[in-house]
Amino acid sequence: MKQFIWMLCGIFVSGLLVGTLSACGAEQYSVCTITTEKPSAAQEESPALGEPPESGAEEPLEEPPAPSPKPGASITAEEDQARMLAYGKVLWDMYLLGLRPDGEELERATDLGPAEGNRFALVDLNGDGAEELIVCWDQACMAGMQGLVYTYDYPEEELRLVLSEFPALTFYENGTVTADWSHNQGWAGRFWPYTLYQYSPDSGVYEETGSVDAWDLECVEGDERLAAAFPGEADADGDGLVYYILTGEWYRNDRTPSGGLDGRLWDTDPVDGADLEDWLNAYTGGAEPLKIPYRHLEEVSISDLGYPRPEVTYPEPVG
Incomplete structure (x- = not known):
């Protein structure tokens, strides 16, 4: 029943949206065509959408400047406006319907109504002068959390998903990204495992370079056999932590005493x-992580991008 209600809701809203959405796939790196129209004069002159913040509430971040050519890149005002409209449509669909551009349903904290509490940011991550859209969808159970990065190709009107990961993302200015694993239930202990990605201009997506796990000696305290198997010869600084850099095809060894663990937690040194x-x-070039200006996913911040808010009527909860 819930799925049927959402289907009806989606059909209703699709007839009201100014833009069109087509040619979408559900692959890891999907491409969608988003065609948008510039809001009418009446829409542009209408009051800002969304209720003003209540007294004492958190102030919205500073409104982004009007579209303009980016320094050092041939990004026109027309292109920039088309990009903002496309991103705005994406965010409205996520916020109001809980839908990704490829049609995949996002897990939501509430069954019906806007998806409050998630975050987004517009940042030029690869230095081409055009902002990418970062969405941290973290108001869900652990398995439903998503970190998504989109870019918009103009004039092709193609929205491309260039990274899909857990939303604990760290971006570097040279196009490198680390994504923390969703869980740390192994023996890494004080260290949180992560996967490293690097943006490839050739493929236009973030390509996985490798992952890092660790063995924290404190995790096997009390088990003399496992503690004895700890590869102390690799622990030059004596802090009880060694790391496993996992590239290419890698294999996780048995961690139980019956598995004959010999200090090779993973099949690499x-x-x-x-x-x-x-x-x-070697990948980050020693650069410091970028400070990403995240904004709350809410009506006032989405409206700043210029795409009009679709009219959505939510069905009453059943029962």
Whole structure:
């Protein structure tokens, strides 16, 4: 029944949207065609959508400037406006309907109504002068959380999903991204495992470079056999942590005493913290992480992008 209600709701809204959405796939790196129309003069002159913040409530972030050419890149005002309208449509669909551009349903904290509490940001991540759309969909159970990065190609009117990961993302200015694993239930202990991605201009997406896990000696305290198997010779700084840089095809070894663990937690040699830092710096160039200006996914912040709010009537909850 719930799915049927959402289908009706989606059909109703699709007839009211100014733009069109087509040619979408559900692949990891999907491409959707989004055609948008510039809002009419009446829409542009209408009051800002959404209720003003209540006294004492968190103030919305500063409104972004009007579209203009970006320094150092041939991004026209027309292109920039089309990009903002496309991103605005994407965010309205997520906020009001809980739908990704490819039609996949996002897990929501409430069954019906707007999806409050998630975050988004507009940042030029690859240095081409055009902002990408980052969505951190984290108001869901762990399995339903998503970190999504979209870019918009103009004049092709193509919205491309270039990264889909867990929303604990760290971006670097040279196009490198680390994504924390959703869980840390192994032996990493004080270290949180992550996967490293790097933006590829050739493919136009973030390509996986490798992952990093760790063995924290504190996780096996009390088990003399496992503690004895800890590869202390790799722990040059003596902090009880060694790291496993996992690239290409890698295999996770049995961690039980019956599995004959010999210190190779993964099928690769462990390294110390200095070696891990050198490996990461080889991709980040030693750059500091970017400070991403996230905004709350709410009506006032989505309206700033210029795409008109679709009229949505939610069906009454059953029962």
